[in-house]
Amino acid sequence: MHVVADTFSPQLHLVTPLISGLADGAAYGLFGLGLVLLYKSNRIFNFAQGEFATVAAIVAFLFDRGVGWVPKVPYFIAITFGVLAAVLVAMATERLVIRPLFHRPRVVLVVATVGVALFLVGVEGLLPYPQTASLRTISDALGVRSYLTQVDGVVVLDQDVAKLIVLAVLAVLAFLFFRYTHTGTAILAVSQDATAARVVGISVERVSMATWAIAGFLGGVAGVLLAVPPSGSVTPGAFTGLTLVVAFSAAVLGGMTSLPGAFVGGILIGLINAFANADHSFVPGLNSLPTSQAEVAVALVLLLVLLVRPRGLLGREA
Amino acid sequence: MTAALLEVEDLRAGYGSVPVLQGVSFSVAEGETAVMFGLNGAGKSTTVNTIAGLLKTWGGQVRFDGSPLTGLSTTEIVKRGISLSPEGRRVFPQLSVRTNLELGSWTRRSVQKEQMAKVFSYFPRLEERVDQLAGTLSGGEQQMLAIGRALMSKPRLLLIDEASLGLSPKLTQTVFQVVDQINDDGTTVVIVEQNVGVLPYADQALVMQKGTITFDGRGSDLHETGDLRAAYLG
Ligand SMILES: Nc1ncnc2c1ncn2[C@@H]1O[C@H](COP(=O)(O)OP(=O)(O)OP(=O)(O)O)[C@@H](O)[C@H]1O
Numbered sequence: 001m002h003v004v005a006d007t008f009s010p011q012l013h014l015v016t017p018l019i020s021g022l023a024d025g026a027a028y029g030l031f032g033l034g035l036v037l038l039y040k041s042n043r044i045f046n047f048a049q050g051e052f053a054t055v056a057a058i059v060a061f062l063f064d065r066g067v068g069w070v071p072k073v074p075y076f077i078a079i080t081f082g083v084l085a086a087v088l089v090a091m092a093t094e095r096l097v098i099r100p101l102f103h104r105p106r107v108v109l110v111v112a113t114v115g116v117a118l119f120l121v122g123v124e125g126l127l128p129y130p131q132t133a134s135l136r137t138i139s140d141a142l143g144v145r146s147y148l149t150q151v152d153g154v155v156v157l158d159q160d161v162a163k164l165i166v167l168a169v170l171a172v173l174a175f176l177f178f179r180y181t182h183t184g185t186a187i188l189a190v191s192q193d194a195t196a197a198r199v200v201g202i203s204v205e206r207v208s209m210a211t212w213a214i215a216g217f218l219g220g221v222a223g224v225l226l227a228v229p230p231s232g233s234v235t236p237g238a239f240t241g242l243t244l245v246v247a248f249s250a251a252v253l254g255g256m257t258s259l260p261g262a263f264v265g266g267i268l269i270g271l272i273n274a275f276a277n278a279d280h281s282f283v284p285g286l287n288s289l290p291t292s293q294a295e296v297a298v299a300l301v302l303l304l305v306l307l308v309r310p311r312g313l314l315g316r317e318a
Numbered sequence: 319m320t321a322a323l324l325e326v327e328d329l330r331a332g333y334g335s336v337p338v339l340q341g342v343s344f345s346v347a348e349g350e351t352a353v354m355f356g357l358n359g360a361g362k363s364t365t366v367n368t369i370a371g372l373l374k375t376w377g378g379q380v381r382f383d384g385s386p387l388t389g390l391s392t393t394e395i396v397k398r399g400i401s402l403s404p405e406g407r408r409v410f411p412q413l414s415v416r417t418n419l420e421l422g423s424w425t426r427r428s429v430q431k432e433q434m435a436k437v438f439s440y441f442p443r444l445e446e447r448v449d450q451l452a453g454t455l456s457g458g459e460q461q462m463l464a465i466g467r468a469l470m471s472k473p474r475l476l477l478i479d480e481a482s483l484g485l486s487p488k489l490t491q492t493v494f495q496v497v498d499q500i501n502d503d504g505t506t507v508v509i510v511e512q513n514v515g516v517l518p519y520a521d522q523a524l525v526m527q528k529g530t531i532t533f534d535g536r537g538s539d540l541h542e543t544g545d546l547r548a549a550y551l552g
């Protein structure tokens with residue numbers, strides 16, 4: 001969104017970017033949770049996280065529409081199938097790619113996840129379905145208006161509210177999971193010392209599988225929430241190209257190892273992006289930049305935060 | 319002599335294609351403490367790690383309480399009653415002392431409370447620092463935690479790899495005394511050591527050289543015959 005105004009307008013310069021920033025931020029945060037989870041446990045940047053989301057969106061779309069031989073099922077069942085598909089793909093990634101490479105340097109694993117992402121984009125591209133379409137929104141599926149409320153004349157989309165709520169709920173659940181469950185503690189233990197974890201009898205293989213399944217779940221939820229109009233689609237590679245890189249910045253900003261940090265970082269980056277794009281003639285210097293100023297602003301903030309706090313806003317380890 | 323709890327028979331193991339253990343045989347009687355000496359690189363850690371299931375057995379076998387452990391996962395081996403305090407301590411640095419200990423009873427949560435109390439009675443220092451992150455403990459405290467964590471599964475056989483490394487002479491004695499007490503309370507102990515100060519606490523002594531056992535006898539014999547000197551001077 002790129003709006004220009006000569007004088008300060010609360011609607012253009014405040015409400016609109018605030019709302020769209022929160023909505024985009026929720027998306028980055030959702031991706032960020034999955035990225036942080038895998039970084040925390042395996043010390044890798046998972047470049048396939050975007051495609052876990054795409055897989056979920058495509059599968060949900062196929063079942064929602066009933067494309068080809070795929071039976072048409074009710075919307076909420078379709079998106080459940082979508083999320084399940086992402087979980088399965090993530091588990092297959094763990095078993096077939098990550099586990100055989102587990103004792104290799106981390107960089108090998110990171111490159112392997114890039115390979116998984118490219119592979120998935122390729123496979124998705126071969127599927128016969130309308131690739132530029134998008135998944136229905138929740139309000140569409142429920143047959144209600146796409147927005148329940150407006151602020152100062154600016155529409156607040158239900159789907160955006162849903163993204164924020166789901167993000168907040170998942171962030172809290174993930175936090176509680178690591179703090180209070182045996183499996184959560186085991187994931188932390190494996191991430192800190194895999195040999196010690198084996199010594200106490202934890203099955204490192206099972207923990208790794210569980211971790212990837214959860215990452216697939218988080219990616220899948222992000223996919224079915226985000227591949228909707230006006231800007232989302234079920235296009236192969238869409239999330240990898242547009243969302244993932246920003247989500248990495250969000251996760252790094254929040255402190256790669258902190259789940260609440262992924263939430264905070266995501267929202268912050270969404271807001272910075274939106275406000276920078278709103279073209280404030282009253283922020284000296286910024287409006288003289290070309291349209292990519294939003295990315296510049298994001299990079300600038302990221303750089304500043306990392307200079308002052310190398311471990312990110314909420315990260316605890318360097 | 320009571321029946322052997324641990325029987326190691328012609329054990330072979332290594333890394334990649336490089337063999338380290340060239341047929342290791344010894345047995346440890348239930349209720350005793352065995353100490354294993356040997357030069358750096360002799361294969362002591364490889365031996366205890368193979369017994370604990372961290373390394374694959376290439377040949378020979380390990381029997382525990384009469385049944386072979388070959389092919390069992392570490393999880394299964396801990397469940398059967400063997401617990402390892404590994405070389406280099408290896409505590410979970412970003413988790414609290416309490417969580418570290420709780421993870422020690424991962425395979426046997428029913429004994430957690432009982433064992434936690436026991437560990438605190440052996441190492442009161444750990445109880446004082448129960449909410450501290452393990453990575454911020456001193457080296458000696460981390461060693462106590464590693465041994466404590468190994469006790470949390472209520473093992474019948476406790477393997478300790480290098481208890482005294484980096485500890486002051488005083489703390490080393492304390493740790494040896496606690497190990498002696500653990501043994502008195504009924505746990506069979508195999509301890510890998512470089513410090514001969516452990517000998518008074520040992521029933522059995524083993525010397526390992528280049529992947530085989532070159533001395534196996536009573537602890538007191540090793541002291542008298544000077545075999546230990548021979549082992550260390552090659
Ligand atoms: N992970 C590994 N990969 C390859 N070789 C190894 C590995 N660990 C140990 N070795 C080799 O195996 C041999 C035996 O090592 P081991 O750790 O069992 O010795 P050790 O008797 O415990 O020595 P120390 O007293 O120094 O602890 C050494 O030659 C060592 O280099």
Ligand SMILES: [Mg+2]
Binds near residue numbers: 363
């Ligand atoms: Mg060793």
